[in-house]
Amino acid sequence: xxxxxxxxxxxxxxxxxxVREDGNLVLKLSTVEKAEGVHxxxxxxxxxxxxxxxxxxxxxxxxxxxxxxSRLPGVFAMGTFVSTNETxxxxxxxxxHRGVRVNLKGERxxxxxxxxxxxxxxxxxxxx
Numbered sequence: 001x002x003x004x005x006x007x008x009x010x011x012x013x014x015x016x017x018x019v020r021e022d023g024n025l026v027l028k029l030s031t032v033e034k035a036e037g038v039h040x041x042x043x044x045x046x047x048x049x050x051x052x053x054x055x056x057x058x059x060x061x062x063x064x065x066x067x068x069x070s071r072l073p074g075v076f077a078m079g080t081f082v083s084t085n086e087t088x089x090x091x092x093x094x095x096x097h098r099g100v101r102v103n104l105k106g107e108r109x110x111x112x113x114x115x116x117x118x119x120x121x122x123x124x125x126x127x128x
Contacts, residue, residue: 016091018100018114020126025049025102027112033091037078038068042089042112050103052128054119058099062090062113077113086110 017028027042034040055061062077064086069079077090088111092099096115100123103111116122 015093016114018102018112018116018122018126020046023047025126027089027091027114029091033078036070037080037089037091039079039089042109044104044107046128048104048107049126049128050105052123052126053101053103054123055099055101055113057097058101058113058115059092059097061101062088062092064088080109088113091115 015030016033019026019028023046024043025046025048029037029039029041059074059077062081064081064083066077067080067082069077069081069090071077071079072094076094077092079090081088081090087109089109090113092113092115096117098119099113099115100119101111101113114122
């Protein structure tokens with residue numbers, strides 16, 4: 001039987017994490033997410049963050065053509081999504097119906113969209 005620690009560690013190792021570190025906002029991806037999203041961790045200066053919004057239906061708020069990445073519409077999305085107005089990097093798992101949208105200025109991506117269990121806590125921990 002697995003211990004509570006090993007179960008918690010395994011779940012956390014498979015999920016993206018959005019954290020504030022040394023004046024930057026860092027989207028830390030698991031190894032699986034890096035493969036699915038065809039991208040590594042993303043670091044942006046905190047000064048590039050315009051705002052952070054809690055989104056109730058995160059998967060349906062994502063629009064655009066997947067270039068590159070993985071997607072099953074309405075279920076999950078990992079990678080870069082390009083529309084006529086913006087380029088978004090998304091990490092949304094099927095079990096996360098809610099999440100955050102981080103709007104950026106002057107960066108490669110106009111927004112980061114991350115599905116989360118508790119988006120309000122993550123938003124508060126970023127401090128914006």
